[in-house]
Amino acid sequence: MSTVRVGNRLIGDDQPCFVVAEIGINHNGDIDLAKRLISVAVAAGCDAVKFQKRTIEVVYTPKSWPNRARIPLAQPTAI
Numbered sequence: 001m002s003t004v005r006v007g008n009r010l011i012g013d014d015q016p017c018f019v020v021a022e023i024g025i026n027h028n029g030d031i032d033l034a035k036r037l038i039s040v041a042v043a044a045g046c047d048a049v050k051f052q053k054r055t056i057e058v059v060y061t062p063k064s065w066p067n068r069a070r071i072p073l074a075q076p077t078a079i
Contacts (some may be wrong), residue, residue: 009047021046025054 003012021041027034
């Protein structure tokens with residue numbers, strides 16, 4: 001297999017694992033929360049993050065909107 005360069009990293013056989021954190025839509029459309037999630041991923045040693053964007057009005061019914069919980073991001077702790 002050939003290698004592919006992503007930024008300053010090579011991906012391919014005999015290369016270290018390239019770790020991508022799945023943030024998905026957990027940012028709730030909030031740019032500050034998205035930045036915090038990126039920081040947590042970096043602190044965990046991830047090489048990249050993956051986001052998703054959805055139009056909430058298409059995915060959820062209006063009846064379910066008030067039930068969407070906003071759970072504060074937990075602070076990382078040492079193990």
